[in-house]
Amino acid sequence: xxxxxxxxxxxxxxxxxxxxxxxxxxxxxxxxxxxxxxxxxxxxxxxxxxxxxxxxxxxxxxxxxxxxxxxxxxxxxxxxxxxxxxxxxxxxxxxxxxxxxxxxxxxxxxxxxxxxx
Numbered sequence: 183x184x185x186x187x188x189x190x191x192x193x194x195x196x197x198x199x200x201x202x203x204x205x206x207x208x209x210x211x212x213x214x215x216x217x218x219x220x221x222x223x224x225x226x227x228x229x230x231x232x233x234x235x236x237x238x239x240x241x242x243x244x245x246x247x248x249x250x251x252x253x254x255x256x257x258x259x260x261x262x263x264x265x266x267x268x269x270x271x272x273x274x275x276x277x278x279x280x281x282x283x284x285x286x287x288x289x290x291x292x293x294x295x296x297x298x299x
Contacts, residue, residue, distance in 0.1 A: 190219060190233045212237055212245045214278075217254065217264065217271050224261035 212234060219230050231242060246262060249255040254268035282289065 190225060190229050192232050192235070210245055210248065212241065213249055213254075214271075214275055216242075216245055216249060216262075217268055217275065220255060220262060220264045220268070221272060224263035226261055230262065 215234060216230065219225060219233055227239075227242065227246070230246075231237065231239070234242065237245075246255065246257070249268070250257055250262075253265055254271065255262050256265055
């Protein structure tokens with residue numbers, strides 16, 4: 183497994199990214215994004231905070247513990263990595279992101295009350 187040695191990009195998650203509209207949530211708002219951050223390899227807590235703008239240290243800790251408890255990530259030597267179970271989420275996350283991109287306008291309209299339910 184490759185280890186992430188370069189810092190994760192601060193703009194890894196575009197503010198306009200539809201990830202928060204995604205109806206498939208694993209654990210909490212941040213879980214899917216944490217899984218995506220670990221896709222390329224292990225990362226330290228401080229590295230994860232870079233692309234996850236807006237997350238507090240307390241919430242990141244809580245999310246990481248929940249993902250670890252559920253067997254999706256593991257922590258070893260201060261680094262978090264995906265388990266095989268966590269890696270198996272990447273396909274469904276890709277599908278959910280594709281669905282969200284396809285229905286982006288409808289989702290925004292629904293949130294603004296413009297779409298008939």
